[in-house]
Each structure stands twice: as structure tokens, then as C-alpha cells.
Amino acid sequence: PAVKKLIAIGEKWKQKTTRGLPKQDTPNSGSKYILCQFPYPSGALHIGHLRVYVISDSLNRFYKQKGYNVIHPMGWDAFGLPAENAAIERSINPAIWTRDNIAKMKQQMQSMLANFDWDREITTCDPEYYKFTQWIFLKLFENGLAYRKEAEINWDPVDMTVLANEQVDAQGRSWRSGAIVEKKQLKQWFLGITKFAPKLKKHLNQLKDWPSNVKQMQKNWIGESVGAELVFKVADPKFENLIVFTTRPETLFAVQYVALALDHPIVQKYCEEMPDLKEFIQKSDQLPNDTKEGFQLPNIKAVNPLTKEEVPIFAAPYVVSSYGSAPSAVMGCPGHDNRDFEFWQTNCPGEHIKTCIAPFFDDASKVTEQERQRIIDTVPFTSTDGVLTKECGEHSGVLTAVARKSIMGMLNSEGLSKSVVRYKIRDWLISRQRYWGTPIPIIHCDNCGPVPVPESDLPVKLPELEGLDTKGNPLSTIDEFVNVACPSCGSPAKRETDTMDTFIDSSWYYFRFLDPKNTSKPFDREIASKNMPVDIYIGGVEHAILHLLYSRFIAKFLGSINAWSDPAGIFEPFKKLVTQGMVQGKTYVDPDSGKFLKPDELTFVNDSPDGNTVIIKSNGKVPVVSYEKMSKSKYNGADPNECILRHGPDATRAHILFQSPIADALNWDESKIVGIERWLQKVLHLTKNILSLEKDLAISKDYKTPTDLNDAEVKFHNDFQRFLKSITESFEVNLSLNTVISDYMKLTNILESALKKGEVRNEMIVQNLQKLVTVIYPAVPSISEEAAEMINSQMEWNQYRWPEVERTTESKFKKFQIVVNGRVKFMYTADKNFLKLGRDAVIETLMNLPEGRMYLMNKKIKKFVMKFNVISFLF
Ligand code: ANZ
Ligand code: ZN
Numbered sequence: 001p002a003v004k005k006l007i008a009i010g011e012k013w014k015q016k017t018t019r020g021l022p023k024q025d026t027p028n029s030g031s032k033y034i035l036c037q038f039p040y041p042s043g044a045l046h047i048g049h050l051r052v053y054v055i056s057d058s059l060n061r062f063y064k065q066k067g068y069n070v071i072h073p074m075g076w077d078a079f080g081l082p083a084e085n086a087a088i089e090r091s092i093n094p095a096i097w098t099r100d101n102i103a104k105m106k107q108q109m110q111s112m113l114a115n116f117d118w119d120r121e122i123t124t125c126d127p128e129y130y131k132f133t134q135w136i137f138l139k140l141f142e143n144g145l146a147y148r149k150e151a152e153i154n155w156d157p158v159d160m161t162v163l164a165n166e167q168v169d170a171q172g173r174s175w176r177s178g179a180i181v182e183k184k185q186l187k188q189w190f191l192g193i194t195k196f197a198p199k200l201k202k203h204l205n206q207l208k209d210w211p212s213n214v215k216q217m218q219k220n221w222i223g224e225s226v227g228a229e230l231v232f233k234v235a236d237p238k239f240e241n242l243i244v245f246t247t248r249p250e251t252l253f254a255v256q257y258v259a260l261a262l263d264h265p266i267v268q269k270y271c272e273e274m275p276d277l278k279e280f281i282q283k284s285d286q287l288p289n290d291t292k293e294g295f296q297l298p299n300i301k302a303v304n305p306l307t308k309e310e311v312p313i314f315a316a317p318y319v320v321s322s323y324g325s326a327p328s329a330v331m332g333c334p335g336h337d338n339r340d341f342e343f344w345q346t347n348c349p350g351e352h353i354k355t356c357i358a359p360f361f362d363d364a365s366k367v368t369e370q371e372r373q374r375i376i377d378t379v380p381f382t383s384t385d386g387v388l389t390k391e392c393g394e395h396s397g398v399l400t401a402v403a404r405k406s407i408m409g410m411l412n413s414e415g416l417s418k419s420v421v422r423y424k425i426r427d428w429l430i431s432r433q434r435y436w437g438t439p440i441p442i443i444h445c446d447n448c449g450p451v452p453v454p455e456s457d458l459p460v461k462l463p464e465l466e467g468l469d470t471k472g473n474p475l476s477t478i479d480e481f482v483n484v485a486c487p488s489c490g491s492p493a494k495r496e497t498d499t500m501d502t503f504i505d506s507s508w509y510y511f512r513f514l515d516p517k518n519t520s521k522p523f524d525r526e527i528a529s530k531n532m533p534v535d536i537y538i539g540g541v542e543h544a545i546l547h548l549l550y551s552r553f554i555a556k557f558l559g560s561i562n563a564w565s566d567p568a569g570i571f572e573p574f575k576k577l578v579t580q581g582m583v584q585g586k587t588y589v590d591p592d593s594g595k596f597l598k599p600d601e602l603t604f605v606n607d608s609p610d611g612n613t614v615i616i617k618s619n620g621k622v623p624v625v626s627y628e629k630m631s632k633s634k635y636n637g638a639d640p641n642e643c644i645l646r647h648g649p650d651a652t653r654a655h656i657l658f659q660s661p662i663a664d665a666l667n668w669d670e671s672k673i674v675g676i677e678r679w680l681q682k683v684l685h686l687t688k689n690i691l692s693l694e695k696d697l698a699i700s701k702d703y704k705t706p707t708d709l710n711d712a713e714v715k716f717h718n719d720f721q722r723f724l725k726s727i728t729e730s731f732e733v734n735l736s737l738n739t740v741i742s743d744y745m746k747l748t749n750i751l752e753s754a755l756k757k758g759e760v761r762n763e764m765i766v767q768n769l770q771k772l773v774t775v776i777y778p779a780v781p782s783i784s785e786e787a788a789e790m791i792n793s794q795m796e797w798n799q800y801r802w803p804e805v806e807r808t809t810e811s812k813f814k815k816f817q818i819v820v821n822g823r824v825k826f827m828y829t830a831d832k833n834f835l836k837l838g839r840d841a842v843i844e845t846l847m848n849l850p851e852g853r854m855y856l857m858n859k860k861i862k863k864f865v866m867k868f869n870v871i872s873f874l875f
Contacts, residue, residue: 296312590616
């Protein structure tokens with residue numbers, strides 16, 4: 001019944017809490033843009049969503065209570081394959097499916113009491129939204145950053161569409177369907193993200209409030225290498241020079257071969273005459289990317305630009321083929337590089353391995369002779385710290401970094417070397433051969449080539465379909481859509497039928513939230529410049545690369561065309577990034593069969609001596625319990641709606657926050673929610689009890705903490721302030737929202753014990769009760785409203801305004817020990833400055849006390865000392 005009450009309270013205050021709170025007037029109110037990643041409208045909120053929204057909603061309410069203008073929007077990332085697949089299954093328009101799901105999910109967001117700015121709501125599949133996604137595409141096109149190119153692409157045979165490199169995992173599988181991705185040659189649209197690679201890399205350093213692991217992942221993805229392009233002439237003048245990219249020019253002395261990518265022109269030329277090579281290349285398609293097989297090209301040698309030594313040339317699948325830049329070639333140093341070492345072992349087993357760098361031991365290094373030898377003998381020696389060996393002529397004995405510079409200097413002057421910075425990141429492939437996405441606003445004309453759709457014709461709307469009957473791209477079969485007049489010359493032309501990767505939709509949505517109703521532009525320049533960057537962006541770490549990188553790219557691009565201004569000049573969209581940890585489900589496994597067990601295959605024995613024991617029904621054994629990523633196949637999912645139905649929204653919210661720090665994994669255990677429920681009930685009881693302390697108990701709106709506090713009050717006041725401070729800092733500084741909940745509990749206990757002991761005056765208890773009710777609002781808004789309603793019936797106050805943290809105080813009084821001839825005779829409580837009255841006044845005051853008359857009167861004082869809290873007489 002007590003829990004029922006919590007559920008009823010959630011229901012009672014749902015309307016009010018989801019609407020939020022009135023604007024608080026405070027002198028220092030700035031603005032805060034708090035954003036959580038908008039969801040894909042799948043139809044059901046999962047527990048991971050719930051966690052993000054509880055975090056962002058708590059922060060939202062906290063800052064509103066502090067008087068900030070908070071922007072806390074919500075919308076729908078609504079294009080994408082699930083809608084399309086559902087439409088195929090059910091023969092309905094994906095728009096309808098999407099709309100229904102949005103309605104359902106909005107309801108669930110209401111049930112968890114989330115307070116979003118619904119007047120800013122956006123849906124990426126609305127023509128009013130994708131009109132501007134298309135506008136951005138046109139701007140990219142105008143600036144040479146959107147182009148079409150024949151390319152070897154990743155084809156997902158299950159979803160029948162192209163994937164970006166970013167969407168293929170290390171095992172070569174699609175991020176969505178899990179299918180092994182195939183390679184195909186197709187003409188595709190790309191966005192020129194590589195042009196922004198230097199800034200995308202450099203500005204990571206300025207994102208001080210981003211988790212370092214996310215920055216590292218972005219860095220790796222961008223893959224900046226500072227190195228050199230070296231020219232290896234081919235001994236046969238029939239062939240062009242080879243351009244090799246290396247980050248280690250100082251290893252030139254140990255080069256033993258050159259390896260070419262399979263698409264290198266020289267390899268291609270050899271292929272024409274050598275069936276074995278052709279076969280080798282076809283075979284290597286089946287091998288993993290890092291295979292160390294090679295094929296030595298006969299009758300050809302490469303000339304080392306430094307030593308002029310001639311080395312063999314191999315075709316090698318491990319050399320990643322080039323995109324855009326010079327054809328890929330690598331100089332192989334088996335003695336100093338792991339990959340080259342393995343390659344050499346595979347293709348030239350037993351042959352000598354050259355080295356040109358030795359470990360450097362300075363006199364201070366305490367390495368034993370034996371250890372030294374071991375390090376020297378270890379091949380490959382891959383450290384970049386070392387000195388060049390005695391075989392390196394004038395460079396012998398020189399530190400690697402120094403040798404690198406001087407070698408490059410020498411080769412530069414001969415035109416054999418050039419300093420370059422290379423990036424691993426590739427241009428972003430955005431074409432998708434699917435229906436449910438933003439149409440690419442381009443018309444192909446035989447005379448004019450690809451022609452942009454004029455801005456005034458935007459949006460290029462998706463034709464409405466009843467249902468979809470096949471996978472693949474239905475757009476190309478709709479004649480009315482495809483056949484159009486060329487906007488430039490008027491002759492018959494064909495509309496582009498590819499749609500855009502949905503990551504484009506979400507790469508600019510945070511701008512649109514700021515100006516969602518603008519019909520002429522994606523967003524107003526002034527509004528965006530004023531509110532960007534997002535102050536706190538909360539989302540899953542699974543977006544550490546794709547979404548965040550694309551958003552940073554588009555924000556920088558929009559900055560480059562002056563669509564917004566950034567005083568910092570870096571055009572970064574997200575100032576602080578919070579990646580919340582995964583919610584993991586309790587997983588039961590049969591110890592014998594290793595099978596995952598469903599809940600109904602288990603018996604839960606609640607009152608067993610060892611607590612919450614679980615037994616497998618079929619064999620009576622104890623299952624192996626662990627926490628793992630929730631998945632249907634492990635039967636370990638938790639449904640947030642059920643939790644809210646069973647415990648009410650406040651307990652659910654507080655439980656989520658309390659169970660673990662926001663960045664850590666959360667092991668979902670619903671049974672632990674009872675502690676939270678008890679606390680919430682205590683808050684309500686306490687409120688009732690405090691309000692019934694005396695008849696007509698009320699304090700005025702501007703009641704101040706009195707100055708004449710007794711010891712108990714001082715302690716009460718100080719403890720209270722300490723936790724208020726901690727809570728405020730947790731929201732504002734360290735986002736330690738789990739400790740916020742434990743601090744709430746401590747405040748509640750402080751009030752409860754003060755009430756029990758009766759040493760603190762009632763007004764003070766009421767004042768601090770008000771503070772408690774106010775500060776729990778971010779996490780448990782409807783419980784806060786319920787308690788506030790009780791208080792409101794007796795007095796006027798502002799239930800939302802965040803309390804200032806007051807200074808801690810000291811007691812005005814002090815207890816003094818009165819010592820006679822070395823023994824404590826009695827205690828006297830007086831103003832703490834009592835001793836400052838001076839010897840005579842102190843003695844006189846004491847003499848006039850009843851105890852003073854008993855112990856001190858009519859004796860001759862031989863010695864009198866007063867210090868700290870001791871007043872000592874020697875008679
Ligand atoms: C010689 C060398 C010696 C290299 C040595 C490394 C260590 P990062 O730093 O990851 O960017 N490389 C260059 N182009 C390549 C390609 N297309 N496919 C495969 N490998 C390629 O790697 C740069 C290094 O990767 C380059 O430096 C080159 O090998 C290799 F002791 O050159 B190095
Ligand atoms: Zn034309």
C-alpha cells in the first residue's frame with residue numbers, strides 16, 4: 001500500500017511536473033543548453049533511454065531552479081531502416097508507423113516525468129525538417145564538399161544498401177544487419193570530411209570537458225600521421241617512381257623491401273601478363289585484411305633513396321589501398337616494425353634481418369648487462385627512442401628524432417623527400433539505396449551533369465507510398481519522381497534516387513532545436529550564435545565516433561559558411577560531453593548446459609537464510625549470475641515502463657541515479673529499489689510530522705537562520721549546510737548524481753533525528769524541511785510536489801528556488817571547566833568571549849553562582865589561571 005501511494009503520487013503530479021517549473025528570478029541567471037541524444041522512434045523507450053533522460057531532466061530542473069534559462073529539447077531521429085522494414089512487413093507507410101511510435105514514446109516520457117521543451121519538438125522525417133537537411137547538402141555541394149564518385153563500396157547484402165566505412169566493424173560486418181559486407185564498385189555521393197580532418201584533430205585538445213576515451217577514439221579514427229613521402233626510383237626506367245609514405249624516415253638504413261597495394265598501377269600492369277599474380281590477388285580477397293602473404297614482382301627492384309641499395313618489390317594485401325593520394329606503397333623494415341617483420345618471416349623465412357636503430361642506455365639507467373643484451377637482441381625493435389647504429393655513416397650514434405630530421409633535410413634537397421601529414425579518415429559516403437531517408441536534391445542531366453535542385457524547389461519530398469514491397473530502392477521505380485526537367489537547361493533529366501545516410505539528419509539537429517519553426521532558413525544566425533555550443537550533451541558512448549564526428553564536421557562547415565559565429569573560433573558544437581554507462585541486465589546461466597535462462601525457468605526464494613536465492617526449476621541447481629548487456633537472447637532485459645508501473649516514477653528515477661555513477665555501467669537490480677522507496681516514504685512522513693509540531697506552525701517567507709543558536713542547532717545547521725553544498729556541487733561541478741541521492745538521504749536523517757531529540761527550535765526545522773523538499777525536486781519531482789503541497793497549506797514560500805548554501809556557524813556559547821586545586825568542580829556555560837571580560841569580572845561572575853558560593857567563596861586565591869575553556873583556582 002505504501003508503494004501504491006508513491007505510484008499514485010506520480011500519477012497525481014504528472015501533468016504539473018512534466019510542464020516543469022515557473023521561471024525563477026535570480027540576479028545571475030545565464031542560459032544553459034542541456035541536450036540528450038534524441039531517440040530513434042522505435043515505439044518503446046528502453047532502459048538506456050530512461051537513464052539518459054533521467055540524467056538530463058535532473059540537470060534541467062536543477063538549472064531552472066537556479067534561475068537559468070534552460071533549453072532542454074526533445075525530438076525524433078526518425079529516418080532509417082527499421083521504419084522501412086516495418087513498412088514492408090505490415091504494408092503501411094513508414095510515416096504512419098513512425099508517427100504512432102512517436103506518440104507511444106512521448107507517453108512513456110511523460111510517465112517518467114521528463115520535462116522537455118515540447119514547443120521545440122522536431123522530427124527529422126518531416127518535410128519542414130529535411131528541407132533544411134537538403135539545404136545543407138546544397139551548401140556542401142556549392143562548396144565542393146559533396147561530390148559523386150565511382151568507388152569500391154561496402155554493400156550490405158541483407159539490407160541491400162551501401163554502408164559508410166564507419167558502419168562496418170573490425171570483423172567486416174554491418175553495424176545494423178550484422179551481415180558480412182561485400183565490396184562493389186558503384187557511383188556514390190561523398191561528403192568531404194577529410195578536408196576538415198586537421199581541425200577535427202586539432203580542436204579535440206580544446207574540448208576539456210569531454211571524456212578522454214572519446215577523444216582518443218576520435219583521434220584514432222581521424223588517424224593523423226606526421227611523416228614523409230619518400231621517392232624510391234625503380235631500377236627499370238620503364239616504370240615511374242614509387243612514392244612511399246613513412247612516419248619513420250630514419251629506418252631507411254634497414255629497409256629490405258618495398259610493398260605495393262594491390263591496386264597500385266605497377267601491380268595492375270604486372271597482372272596483365274602474370275596469371276599467378278592475378279590469382280594471388282583474387283585469393284587474397286578471401287583472406288583477412290592483415291594477412292602477411294605477399295607476391296614478389298620479378299625482374300624489378302626499388303632503389304633506396306638514401307643508401308642507393310636495390311631492394312625487392314612485393315604486391316602485398318596488407319598495404320591499404322590509396323584513396324585520392326598517391327598510390328600506396330610501403331618501405332618494409334622487418335627489423336623495426338611488427339607488420340613488416342611478420343611479412344618478412346612469411347615471405348623470406350630464415351633470411352637476415354637488418355637493423356639500424358639500437359636502444360639507448362644512458363649512464364644513469366640501471367639496466368643490467370644481461371637485460372641490455374636481451375633488449376638489443378630482440379627483433380623487431382619498434383621503439384621510436386634509440387640511437388642509430390654504427391652502420392649508419394655520419395648518422396651513427398645520433399638519436400632517432402635527430403637523425404629523422406637530418407636525413408629528411410638531405411633527401412629534401414635532392415627532391416627525394418617531402419614532409420606530409422596524412423589522415424586515415426576517408427570522405428563520408430552518404431548515398432543509401434533506400435526509401436526512408438532524405439532525398440538527395442540533385443538532378444542528373446545529360447547536358448549539364450549533376451544539377452542542384454534550386455533552393456526554392458526544396459524540399460524534394462519523398463513520394464508517399466502505401467507500403468513497400470521489396471528491399472532495395474523503390475524510388476528508382478517511381479517514374480513521376482524520377483523524370484523531371486533539368487533546372488538548368490530544361491531538357492529531360494533524371495532525379496537522383498539515393499537518399500542520405502541518417503547520420504546527416506542528426507548531424508545538425510541541435511541547431512534546429514534553437515529555432516525549430518523557422519521556415520526560411522535551417523536556423524537564425526543570431527539565435528544559434530547566442531546559444532551554441534550545447535553546454536551539456538548527454539548520450540551513449542556508442543556514438544563516440546560516428547555521430548559526434550559528423551556533428552563536429554557539420555558544425556564546423558556551417559561555421560565556415562558563416563551560418564553561425566563562435567567567439568572561440570573553433571566551431572565545436574558540444575562543450576561538455578557526458579557519456580552515460582550501459583545499463584546491464586541480471587543474467588542467469590545454467591552451470592551444466594551453459595544456457596541462458598528465462599525468468600520463468602527460475603524459482604526466486606525470497607525468505608531463504610542467504611537472502612535472495614535463485615534456483616533452477618528443472619534441476620534445483622543454483623544458476624551462475626552475472627550482469628551483461630541486455631539482449632533478447634539472454635532474457636535479461638528490463639522494461640522501464642514496468643518498473644514505473646510497479647514503483648512509480650520517482651523511485652525509478654532515484655534508483656537509476658543512485659545505483660552507479662553516471663559514466664559507469666549500471667547493473668540493473670530492481671529489488672534494490674526498496675531502499676529508495678523507504679526513503680521517499682520517510683520524506684513524506686517527516687513532512688507531515690514536522691508540520692504537526694505545533695498548532696499554526698509557519699515561518700515567514702524570508703525567515704533567516706537565527707544567530708543565537710544553541711549547540712544542537714549549530715550542529716544541525718552546519719550538517720545541513722555541508723550536504724546542501726555537496727548536492728549543489730554534484731549537480732554543478734562533478735555531475736556525481738549518485739552521491740546526490742545519498743546526500744538527500746543524509747539530509748532526511750538529520751531532520752528526522754533533530755525532530756526526535758527536540759533540541760532544535762521548530763522554525764529552524766521547518767526552514768530546513770523546505771530546503772530538503774526543494775533540493776530533491778530535480779530527481780524526484782512529484783514527491784517534492786506532494787511534500788510542498790503539505791507545506792503550502794500552512795505557509796507561503798517558494799518551493800522551487802534553489803537554496804543558497806549558507807556559511808557554517810559556531811556556537812555563541814562555550815562550556816568552561818572550573819578547576820579548584822587541580823580538580824574539576826563544576827561546569828559553566830557562558831558567552832564564548834566570557835574570558836575577555838578580564839580576571840576580576842570572571843571571578844566575580846563565578847562567585848555569584850550557586851556553585852561558586854559553594855566552592856570558591858571566602859578563600860584566599862594563591863594562583864588563578866584562565867585559558868581556553870579552563871578556569872583554575874589554587875587556594
Ligand atoms: C617505414 C616504417 C618503419 C614504418 C618502422 C613504421 C615503422 P601510422 O603511424 O599508423 O600512420 N604505412 C604507410 N602507408 C601504408 C599503407 N597504405 N598500408 C599499410 N601500411 C602503411 O603508420 C604509418 C606507417 O604505416 C608508415 O611508416 C608505414 O610504415 C606504414 F619501423 O614506414 B612505416
Ligand atoms: Zn541540363
